[in-house]
Amino acid sequence: NAGVTxxxxxxxxxxxxxxxxxxxxxxxxxxxxxxRQDPGMGLKLIYYSVGAGITDKGEVPNGYNVSRSTTxxxxxxxxxxxxxxxxxxxxxxxxxxxxxxxxxxxGSWLTVV
Amino acid sequence: xxxxxxxxxxxxxxxxxxxxxxxxSTISGTDYIHWYRQLPSQxxxxxxxxxxxxxxxxxxxxxxxxxxxSSTLILHRATLRDAAVYYCILSKGAQKLVFGQGTxxxxxx
Numbered sequence: 107n108a109g110v111t112x113x114x115x116x117x118x119x120x121x122x123x124x125x126x127x128x129x130x131x132x133x134x135x136x137x138x139x140x141x142r143q144d145p146g147m148g149l150k151l152i153y154y155s156v157g158a159g160i161t162d163k164g165e166v167p168n169g170y171n172v173s174r175s176t177t178x179x180x181x182x183x184x185x186x187x188x189x190x191x192x193x194x195x196x197x198x199x200x201x202x203x204x205x206x207x208x209x210x211x212x213g214s215w216l217t218v219v
Numbered sequence: 220x221x222x223x224x225x226x227x228x229x230x231x232x233x234x235x236x237x238x239x240x241x242x243x244s245t246i247s248g249t250d251y252i253h254w255y256r257q258l259p260s261q262x263x264x265x266x267x268x269x270x271x272x273x274x275x276x277x278x279x280x281x282x283x284x285x286x287x288x289s290s291t292l293i294l295h296r297a298t299l300r301d302a303a304v305y306y307c308i309l310s311k312g313a314q315k316l317v318f319g320q321g322t323x324x325x326x327x328x
Contacts, residue, residue: 148320208255208263
């Protein structure tokens, strides 16, 4: 049982490039999330999904896209990378229901230069 | 979701108890109180959560005021591995947790 797995762990992008951060979970959780964390700050929600085929925007969705074709996978797409997207990205999942626990991945460090 | 107020930083000594306060004066009756912590260079991890009654688990205890306008996370015997940023979050469920800046806990050997 690997939990929540994110790849890649580190990446350097040039301005204007695109990339996809991969996230997969093996706990059969319905809810999945993408957060970003800038240095010294708390986490901000980018997008979330309550199940396969359903996604919704969080606090800071601009510049990102997501899809949820399966329960296990929730990739985050960065189109036309900008320096403001330099951050640490965390994927997370939740089984569902009130008061349950969110499980986080180990993070993906992204630098846009 | 209602907002929480936590001190920016706290310091304690190894093997002593630590009491991390959280104020949430605008909490609603259906808001759960969640605590997560984030160790350096890692994703947040669940610590404890509760609604009205005090809660205990293997990691910590959560003491909730009778009026629910404040709560305290208690680490009974701090170790160096407890040095982290601790987040107090209110939410009706864990579905959309909003993280503030938390309390940075330093443990002195």
